[in-house]
Amino acid sequence: MAHYALTPFEFQCLRLSLSLSEEKAAELLKCSVAELQQWELGQLAIPELAEKKLLEIDDIIEMQVLNTCDSIEAMFKKEPKRRLAFVVYPTQALYTQYNPEFLSSLPLTELYNTAAWRIKKECKLVLEVDIALVPLNVESYKAFREQAGLGESRESRAKWAASQL
């Protein structure tokens, strides 16, 4: 969407559509909450980099939604299921620990959650597939791995989440 500058009102809409609080957006954009508020009130010009950052993240999430829905559609041709589980991370610490490869594109767990929710909506609408967003429970996940003799991996997490349905 980055063809022209966003107005303060639109910048706020964009931030809210990413489910970012003022505090989280300030953390992401390396500014103070007071500065962010002044941008959104039109009292201070929005730095181009801040606008670019939020628009880029929105694009990354949209791309992730499209790619994930495509993968799920392809997978369903082989093994049709009505319901899928998708692991989400209830705290920033857990998100950071388990997803080091995502931190450069989607640094905050809130952004990952936004992506997960949009994937859930899109899969329901387009593929008629119900995706359950399952917050990672470390104790339960460890017990599951021990019992099943599994190492830590994205696949093991997906298996654990499926066992929670």
Next chain:
Amino acid sequence: MAHYALTPFEFQCLRLSLSLSEEKAAELLKCSVAELQQWELGQLAIPELAEKKLLEIDDIIEMQVLNTCDSIEAMFKKEPKRRLAFVVYPTQALYTQYNPEFLSSLPLTELYNTAAWRIKKECKLVLEVDIALVPLNVESYKAFREQAGLGESRESRAKWAASQL
């Protein structure tokens, strides 16, 4: 999406995707902020009506996005424009005053803003049309109407917004 109950995590994702703060969601759902927090933490069962209300609003917004994009596409066949203006309402008082017909379906200005933002995104993506969201400025709008000899109407507001581009 209303085929099965949302988990507390999913309920929170839904609320945030509608750009509702805890306070605004509590106002909409006629509950206290403390209750809402307990629902989202899984400490208290989410009332079916509360879940239904948010899912219905999300559906209403999606429908509005589709309908508006269709109207814009149809309009563009007659008079192609690269840029359009869309009036939004900076306060609840202005939203209520100018949109009595929307109050039963989208009672809060935040929900109207969410719809407007999604319309902007969708039109950009699908139609390659830039929509500017223009917050209503009552003084400027009144001056515009006097100068142009226009009465108050949705159409006059749209004309004013277009004059602000």
